[in-house]
Amino acid sequence: MTNLNDKGTALVTGASSGLGAIYADRLAKAGYDLILVARNVGRLRETADRLATETNRTVDVIAADLTKPAELAKVEDRLRQTPRHLDAGQQRGLRRRRAASRLGYRQDDADD
Numbered sequence: 001m002t003n004l005n006d007k008g009t010a011l012v013t014g015a016s017s018g019l020g021a022i023y024a025d026r027l028a029k030a031g032y033d034l035i036l037v038a039r040n041v042g043r044l045r046e047t048a049d050r051l052a053t054e055t056n057r058t059v060d061v062i063a064a065d066l067t068k069p070a071e072l073a074k075v076e077d078r079l080r081q082t083p084r085h086l087d088a089g090q091q092r093g094l095r096r097r098r099a100a101s102r103l104g105y106r107q108d109d110a111d112d
């Protein structure tokens with residue numbers, strides 16, 4: 001059965017402190033599963049474990065230094081394997097298209 005609270009997966013960089021940690025917290029509480037990225041895997045795992053416990057979402061981590069092309073490529077590979085890595089704006093667009101389709105409108109009519 002489809003879980004209506006399952007909004008897909010959000011990738012948050014710099015997720016173990018500062019603004020990234022705030023985004024991660026808010027997205028998990030809004031129903032997104034998360035992939036968290038930063039360099040220090042210990043701090044990342046602490047953040048991931050706390051958010052998973054508090055929100056019951058799936059929270060994965062990727063330890064990567066985004067200034068290093070090879071490590072950035074790891075993150076890109078992971079995104080390619082994640083079927084629904086949509087941002088909130090894209091989610092709204094998809095919901096509009098699905099609703100329009102159910103009502104018999106062409107998908108293009110629902111774009112705005």
Ligand SMILES: NC(=O)c1ccc[n+]([C@@H]2O[C@H](COP(=O)([O-])OP(=O)(O)OC[C@H]3O[C@@H](n4cnc5c(N)ncnc54)[C@H](OP(=O)(O)O)[C@@H]3O)[C@@H](O)[C@H]2O)c1
Nearest residue numbers: 013014015016017018019020037038039040064065066067
């Ligand atoms: N804080 C503010 O008030 C503010 C205001 C305006 C703009 N900004 C901008 O917003 C961004 C975030 O700022 P922030 O203060 O929230 O925190 P920050 O100190 O820039 O970022 C902290 C987070 O990013 C990770 N990180 C740092 N370098 C990384 C790298 N090379 N690769 C991967 N992860 C890395 C850190 O974990 P690790 O150390 O484990 O990698 C940590 O999770 C910055 O670009 C900042 O200039 C911040």
